[in-house]
Amino acid sequence: MTSHTLNELIAEGVRGRYILVRSDLNVPLDGSTVTDDGRIKASLPVLKKLSDAGARVLVTAHLGRPKGAPEDKYSLKPAAARLAELADFPVQLAADTVGDSAKELSSGLNDGDVLVLENVRFDARETSKDDAQRGAFADELVALTGSNGAFVDDAFGAVHRKHASVYDVATRLPSYLGDLVHTEVEVLRKLTTDTQRPYVVVLGGSKVSDKLAVIENLLGKADTILVGGGMLFTFLAAAGHKVAGSLLEEDQIPVVQDYLQRASAAGTSFVIPTDVVVASRFAADADHEVVRADAIEDSAFGASGIGLDIGPESASAFAAQIEGAKTVFWNGPMGVFEFEAFSSGTRAIAQALTDTVAFTVVGGGDSAAAVRTLGFEDAQFGHISTGGGASLEYLEGKELPGLSVLDR
Numbered sequence: 251m252t253s254h255t256l257n258e259l260i261a262e263g264v265r266g267r268y269i270l271v272r273s274d275l276n277v278p279l280d281g282s283t284v285t286d287d288g289r290i291k292a293s294l295p296v297l298k299k300l301s302d303a304g305a306r307v308l309v310t311a312h313l314g315r316p317k318g319a320p321e322d323k324y325s326l327k328p329a330a331a332r333l334a335e336l337a338d339f340p341v342q343l344a345a346d347t348v349g350d351s352a353k354e355l356s357s358g359l360n361d362g363d364v365l366v367l368e369n370v371r372f373d374a375r376e377t378s379k380d381d382a383q384r385g386a387f388a389d390e391l392v393a394l395t396g397s398n399g400a401f402v403d404d405a406f407g408a409v410h411r412k413h414a415s416v417y418d419v420a421t422r423l424p425s426y427l428g429d430l431v432h433t434e435v436e437v438l439r440k441l442t443t444d445t446q447r448p449y450v451v452v453l454g455g456s457k458v459s460d461k462l463a464v465i466e467n468l469l470g471k472a473d474t475i476l477v478g479g480g481m482l483f484t485f486l487a488a489a490g491h492k493v494a495g496s497l498l499e500e501d502q503i504p505v506v507q508d509y510l511q512r513a514s515a516a517g518t519s520f521v522i523p524t525d526v527v528v529a530s531r532f533a534a535d536a537d538h539e540v541v542r543a544d545a546i547e548d549s550a551f552g553a554s555g556i557g558l559d560i561g562p563e564s565a566s567a568f569a570a571q572i573e574g575a576k577t578v579f580w581n582g583p584m585g586v587f588e589f590e591a592f593s594s595g596t597r598a599i600a601q602a603l604t605d606t607v608a609f610t611v612v613g614g615g616d617s618a619a620a621v622r623t624l625g626f627e628d629a630q631f632g633h634i635s636t637g638g639g640a641s642l643e644y645l646e647g648k649e650l651p652g653l654s655v656l657d658r
């Protein structure tokens with residue numbers, strides 16, 4: 251990659267200039283409380299570097315997946331408030347992204363001030379597939395930077411998105427690679443160029459179709475794929491089992507069947523849970539029991555039971571695979587770890603990763619949040635990546651729009 255770096259931008263001089271920074275502030279919330287501020291802390295150094303150098307910093311970021319219009323629960327307010335607490339420079343939040351509030355507050359910035367613009371996904375043009383729509387939104391973001399602006403992409407977690415604030419602004423402004431993206435790419439590059447085998451990939455989480463898509467390119471690359479989290483039910487359904495009320499993407503069943511058929515010829519084996527924890531409903535205090543993975547509907551909750559974690563037998567089998575690995579990449583919690591009763595599978599995987607001598611990488615906002623909220627320290631893992639989908643797509647060898655657009 252031959253992108254220009256943040257240090258080059260600082261050396262050119264940023265005092266008094268408006269610098270647009272794409273950060274990943276997509277943090278987990280409980281109401282208005284940030285439950286894991288890892289991504290905010292990871293975003294701080296670049297903002298501080300620019301603030302110290304006298305830039306007027308405009309931060310763009312998304313939170314969650316709102317449907318292209320403002321929604322209170324997806325406001326960046328809690329994230330910006332936490333950023334302000336952690337920062338030793340002034341941080342404000344605009345009430346909109348490119349509207350009156352953004353314009354007024356940005357025009358009032360002093361050198362070294364930071365203004366977070368409200369969730370870019372409150373505007374449907376941010377994620378539009380139509381280049382002209384995205385371009386028009388990017389033009390409005392760029393207009394906030396005046397005549398001498400620049401763009402820094404520091405949102406590693408979003409580099410796989412061809413979105414206006416990630417991709418299109420970079421085609422309109424002199425653009426630079428942020429330090430966080432730089433570090434992430436260096437670590438992940440090592441993982442792809444010098445992969446020590448056996449290479450075990452652990453997949454879970456709830457963004458099922460996103461993650462099933464990456465398996466295509468992991469076939470042949472990973473020796474073993476351990477399947478947990480929400481996607482395990484699509485695997486069970488593909489094997490002909492009933493999954494009651496569990497998370498299931500029916501249209502993905504043929505895709506999974508195809509993977510299962512091609513796996514052994516590709517040299518990759520899947521390990522699918524043999525037991526799961528089934529709950530009466532999606533709640534922290536729900537009744538629950540461990541059942542065989544091929545008999546979920548036989549639980550006390552019948553067809554309304556919901557699988558919310560892998561069972562203990564599966565957790566041990568996964569841990570044994572991890573123990574024998576030389577490289578482990580983990581993305582996506584094994585279950586609904588936010589509820590104590592359904593956190594055992596995720597805890598067992600985190601423990602196995604800390605016990606192994608393998609090089610371990612944990613990728614993803616929720617995965618990183620899981621290991622921290624379950625009491626593990628970042629230092630117990632080889633690397634904790636801020637990117638979930640982004641790190642998976644990088645490992646697949648896919649071209650990432652947010653990186654390639656910076657490549658000169």
Ligand SMILES: Nc1ncnc2c1ncn2[C@@H]1O[C@H](COP(=O)(O)OP(=O)(O)OP(=O)(O)O)[C@@H](O)[C@H]1O
Pocket residue numbers: 407454455456457458478479480497557558559581582583584585586587588613614615616617618636637638639
């Ligand atoms: N069986 C399940 N049913 C429903 N939700 C589940 C299940 N297992 C895990 N989850 C949920 O998956 C969520 C995390 O999934 P996600 O795919 O977003 O992970 P991530 O890749 O680490 O995060 P990010 O995409 O933010 O980087 C957690 O909130 C967890 O509760």
Ligand SMILES: O=C(O)[C@H](O)COP(=O)(O)O
Pocket residue numbers: 274276314315407408411614615637638639640
């Ligand atoms: O959480 C993430 O992985 C990144 O912030 C990207 O979010 P997205 O999957 O909603 O684009």
